[in-house]
Every structure is written in structure tokens, then in C-alpha cells.
Amino acid sequence: MVVFVGVNELLSMVRARGPETFISGLVDYVEHDFRRWTAFDKTPRIASHSDIGVIELMPTSDGKLYGFKFVNGHPINPKTGRLTVTAFGALADVKTGYPMLISEMTLLTALRTAATSAMAARALARPDSRTMGLVGNGSQSEFQAHAFKALLGIDRIAIFDIDPAAMDKFEANMAGSGISIRRAKSAADAADGADIVTTVTADKTNATILRDGDVGPGTHLNAVGGDCPGKTELDAAILENASVFVEYTEQSRIEGEIQQMDKDFAVTELWKVLSGKAKGRTSRDEITVFDSVGFAIEDFSALRYLHDSLSGKRRTLDLIPDLDNPKNLFGLLSIEKATLVA
Numbered sequence: 625m626v627v628f629v630g631v632n633e634l635l636s637m638v639r640a641r642g643p644e645t646f647i648s649g650l651v652d653y654v655e656h657d658f659r660r661w662t663a664f665d666k667t668p669r670i671a672s673h674s675d676i677g678v679i680e681l682m683p684t685s686d687g688k689l690y691g692f693k694f695v696n697g698h699p700i701n702p703k704t705g706r707l708t709v710t711a712f713g714a715l716a717d718v719k720t721g722y723p724m725l726i727s728e729m730t731l732l733t734a735l736r737t738a739a740t741s742a743m744a745a746r747a748l749a750r751p752d753s754r755t756m757g758l759v760g761n762g763s764q765s766e767f768q769a770h771a772f773k774a775l776l777g778i779d780r781i782a783i784f785d786i787d788p789a790a791m792d793k794f795e796a797n798m799a800g801s802g803i804s805i806r807r808a809k810s811a812a813d814a815a816d817g818a819d820i821v822t823t824v825t826a827d828k829t830n831a832t833i834l835r836d837g838d839v840g841p842g843t844h845l846n847a848v849g850g851d852c853p854g855k856t857e858l859d860a861a862i863l864e865n866a867s868v869f870v871e872y873t874e875q876s877r878i879e880g881e882i883q884q885m886d887k888d889f890a891v892t893e894l895w896k897v898l899s900g901k902a903k904g905r906t907s908r909d910e911i912t913v914f915d916s917v918g919f920a921i922e923d924f925s926a927l928r929y930l931h932d933s934l935s936g937k938r939r940t941l942d943l944i945p946d947l948d949n950p951k952n953l954f955g956l957l958s959i960e961k962a963t964l965v966a
């Protein structure tokens with residue numbers, strides 16, 4: 625039997641710990657796996673594009689466990705009452721090839737994206753950062769806010785979204801969180817004076833959410849929403865004047881903000897900073913950019929975290945046949961027949 629974690633099971637786990645404790649625990653798993661980066665099979669994710677969205681498969685393995693995620697990105701979906709991003713995934717035992725866990729990953733993706741963003745910011749932002757501009761107040765946004773509070777102590781956030789109802793929702797969800805919120809008039813206004821700026825908008829276009837002049841010296845940019853060919857958020861001039869950090873260069877050159885730059889544009893992979901093999905921020909005035917697209921190892925870490933966190937009664941799925949004689953798969957048909965007759 626394969627363990628199954630559905631939306632309700634994951635919600636119970638996150639509610640029981642609280643989102644910030646859950647995300648902090650997840651950061652430990654993601655960071656642990658980034659520090660052993662070379663142990664993993666890596667490939668850019670396999671994307672199937674349409675005019676309005678993308679469906680992607682994200683596999684990786686460390687030789688002991690194998691994980692994959694199915695994820696979509698359809699910025700138009702909220703117009704018809706659907707989420708922009710949904711996902712599910714699995715973790716399997718490499719020794720036998722048998723799946724161990726199948727999980728919902730829509731919530732888990734929001735949690736792991738926030739965990740990875742905050743992990744990157746902890747390594748790259750100025751250590752005394754306390755304020756954040758948050759542009760794009762959709763599904764991912766509250767998770768980002770909680771992660772930055774938990775890991776960096778962010779306690780003031782200026783929000784902006786082209787949809788005022790999304791800002792209302794963000795404010796309602798964050799009431800009582802200990803974060804003071806200012807409604808900005810524009811993305812530039814949200815970025816004004818912020819130590820960290822997170823862009824997490826959804827639009828299948830080369831948008832310019834922020835221009836070069838909008839970003840002050842020393843800012844750390846957490847650019848989350850540009851994650852597909854033809855879907856970016858930042859003015860290329862920002863990247864030219866910043867130090868840019870990515871997850872997996874090969875995938876980021878296809879999908880990230882750096883798709884706008886020449887193929888030899890210099891970037892640093894985040895795992896190298898986390899494991900002391902490369903420098904992060906080198907001065908207070910430097911602008912750092914985490915050009916996040918989401919990489920398979922983050923989902924692997926999230927599934928591993930989930931698997932290790934399971935306790936009590938687990939729901940299982942009847943997914944793999946359980947046979948006395950593993951060569952007699954056909955024999956199942958007569959067992960079923962016998963059961964039916966009985």
C-alpha cells in the first residue's frame with residue numbers, strides 16, 4: 625500500500641504546527657539537500673506549453689529516493705475560479721522502484737517555494753533586513769510573508785497587486801500575524817525603501833513589474849513569478865546591475881529572469897553559496913537577485929520532509945498489486961472473479 629497525503633491531511637499537519645514552524649522545518653530539509661547538490665540527478669524540467677499555460681514534470685533522485693512533481697501554471701485560471709498553480713507528486717524507493725508516498729503538492733509547492741525564497745534571502749539579503757515589498761498578492765503571497773517573518777524577522781510589508789481584492793484577501797489572512805502591512809499604490813511604491821522585494825505575480829508575458837530605478841542599493845530581490853519562457857517580471861537593466869543567484873543554471877536560462885540575458889551572463893548557483901563554495905553578498909550596497917523558478921530538488925526535499933513528518937494513522941492507496949507470486953499478475957484476475965462470485 626502506498627501512503628497518500630491529500631489536501632486535508634496536509635492542512636491538518638500545517639495547522640497543527642503553524643505555517644511558520646512548518647516552513648522552518650522544511651527549510652532545514654531544502655538546505656540539507658542543496659548542500660549535497662552533487663548527489664542528485666539533475667535535468668531541466670520537462671515542459672509542455674500551450675498558448676495559455678504550461679504543464680511540467682520535475683524529476684530527481686539522490687540514488688536512494690526518487691521524486692517527481694506534476695505542476696501546471698495557468699495565470700488565466702483564476703478568471704474561471706481555478707488556481708493558477710496546482711500540483712501533485714510522488715516519492716519512490718530507488719532499491720525497488722516502488723512508490724512510497726503520493727501527495728497533493730499545491731499547498732506543498734506554496735510552502736516549499738516560500739521556504740526556498742526565505743532560505744535564499746537568509747543567505748543573500750543584508751542580515752538586518754526587516755522590511756519587504758510584496759508585489760503580487762495571490763495564492764503564494766501569504767506563504768512568502770510567513771516564511772520571511774520566520775527566517776529573517778521581516779515585520780513590515782508593503783503590498784501591491786493590480787487586483788485590489790487580492791490585497792484585501794492578503795490583509796485579512798495576515799491579520800494577527802505580527803506583520804504590519806502598508807497598501808502601496810504601485811509596485812515601485814511597494815519597493816520604495818524595502819530591504820527585500822518579492823515579486824510573485826502571474827502573467828504569461830515579459831512584464832516589467834520593476835524598473836532599474838525602482839530598486840534601491842543593497843536591496844535583495846526575490847523574483848518568483850518569472851518561471852517560464854516568455855514569462856518574466858524584471859527589467860533586464862536590474863539584472864545587469866545586480867549579482868544574480870539561481871537554482872539550476874541550465875533550467876534558469878530557459879525559464880528564469882535570465883532568459884532575457886546573453887547565454888554567458890554570469891550567475892551563481894545558490895547551493896554553492898549555501899555550502900561555502902561561492903560568495904553571496906559582498907557589500908551592503910550590492911543588489912542581489914534570487915531568480916527563482918522552482919527546481920525538482922526543492923520538491924524532493926518537501927516530499928522527504930512530509931514522509932518523515934507522517935505520524936499516527938496513515939491513509940493508503942491501493943496502487944500496487946500485492947501478490948503471493950510476483951510472476952502471477954494475471955492470477956489476480958481469477959482472485960477478483962472468485963471474490964466477486966463469493
Ligand code: NAD
Nearest residue numbers: 708760762763764785786787790824825826849916917918
Ligand atoms: P495567483 O494567480 O494566485 O496570483 C498572482 C497575482 O499576481 C494575482 O493576484 C494578480 O492579480 C497579480 N498580478 C498579475 N500581474 C500583476 C502586475 N503587473 N502587478 C501586480 N500584480 C500582478 O498566482 P500564484 O499561485 O500566487 O503564483 C504567482 C506566480 O508565482 C506565478 O507566476 C507562478 O507561476 C509563480 N510560481 C513560482 C514558483 C517558483 O518556484 N519560482 C512556485 C510557484 C509559483
